[in-house]
Amino acid sequence: MEKTSVEGVRKSSFEELTGIKDAKHLERFRVKYLGRNGVLTAILRSLKDLPLAERRTLGPAANSLRNELEKRIKEKLSEFSSVSAGDFFDASRPGKKVKIGHPHPLAVVEREMREIFESLGFATVDGPEIETDYYNFDALNIPPDHPARDMWDTFWLKEPKNSKAKFLLRTHTSPMQVRFMESHQPPFQIIVPGRVFRYEATDVSHEINFYQLEGLMVGKGVSLANFKAVIEEFFKRFFNKPADFRYRPSYFPFVEPGLEVDIKLKTENKWLEVMGAGMVHPRVFEAAGYNPRELTGFAFGMGVDRLAMIKYKIPDIRLFYAGDLRLTTQFK
Numbered sequence: 001m002e003k004t005s006v007e008g009v010r011k012s013s014f015e016e017l018t019g020i021k022d023a024k025h026l027e028r029f030r031v032k033y034l035g036r037n038g039v040l041t042a043i044l045r046s047l048k049d050l051p052l053a054e055r056r057t058l059g060p061a062a063n064s065l066r067n068e069l070e071k072r073i074k075e076k077l078s079e080f081s082s083v084s085a086g087d088f089f090d091a092s093r094p095g096k097k098v099k100i101g102h103p104h105p106l107a108v109v110e111r112e113m114r115e116i117f118e119s120l121g122f123a124t125v126d127g128p129e130i131e132t133d134y135y136n137f138d139a140l141n142i143p144p145d146h147p148a149r150d151m152w153d154t155f156w157l158k159e160p161k162n163s164k165a166k167f168l169l170r171t172h173t174s175p176m177q178v179r180f181m182e183s184h185q186p187p188f189q190i191i192v193p194g195r196v197f198r199y200e201a202t203d204v205s206h207e208i209n210f211y212q213l214e215g216l217m218v219g220k221g222v223s224l225a226n227f228k229a230v231i232e233e234f235f236k237r238f239f240n241k242p243a244d245f246r247y248r249p250s251y252f253p254f255v256e257p258g259l260e261v262d263i264k265l266k267t268e269n270k271w272l273e274v275m276g277a278g279m280v281h282p283r284v285f286e287a288a289g290y291n292p293r294e295l296t297g298f299a300f301g302m303g304v305d306r307l308a309m310i311k312y313k314i315p316d317i318r319l320f321y322a323g324d325l326r327l328t329t330q331f332k
């Protein structure tokens, strides 16, 4: 045996040691070199059979390698199992909060509104945001050049080539009245939540786009009394507070009579206008292909933003569209 064999073991063992990443592997390493049948153990055992001169050089070299290996194994082991206060793993601690998305306040309010109407037997339907002037106006008894078109400041779209229809961004959800009636037979009761657009200056209560919820109930003998019952039940549940209602005559070309509904929450003590409504105009039934002598119906339209502002005391409609997380994260 020569001194070089100890040097060889030193080299290979040290190399191996740097690659060790866990305690199990480290134990295997220890057994391999320092165990009863270990490489270094064998060298140490063989010392006694060697001539004195060789023993003198090899002995101390082998012993010091053993000591070194023992020391290094110890160090490495403490690295693996070091339990300092800083990285102690407490499995009972609550996890890190992951930031996830959340619904927009208007989505929350729209969902609340939809759930109430659905529980009252209304079905929810959806309609296009880009409309033709036929559905947005003509079919609703507002012919071209009728002054009532001025009630809705309109975003007109460029006409496609060879198109007879004029396109616009719907100014209200009412165009879905005729679209729905064209393809369905009464009796039915629907709501149409959706985004609408108005070409007007913005301020605390006006936006160029906002959300409406349209309602339409058609059948034999549907009356204003039915309308009042539905709408008062809706608001009682929506605000979850006692309230008074006031019905004022008003004008919309697609209803007759037309009215506006005001609500006074007992907690607020002031009248707030919350919707336009009325009995479906015979002309609208005709546009849909219905016989107005056989049917009646009521229609209403209310602002989702406006109800959200009242319910959650939000002072400016523009806050809904400003993308400020300090507002929007308050809703779930």
Ligand code: PHE
Residues within 6 Å of the ligand: 171, 172, 173, 174, 252, 255, 276, 277, 278, 299, 300, 301, 302
């Ligand atoms: N569409 C009307 C508006 O936007 C509201 C309305 C709907 C009025 C249905 C009567 C009936 O102002």
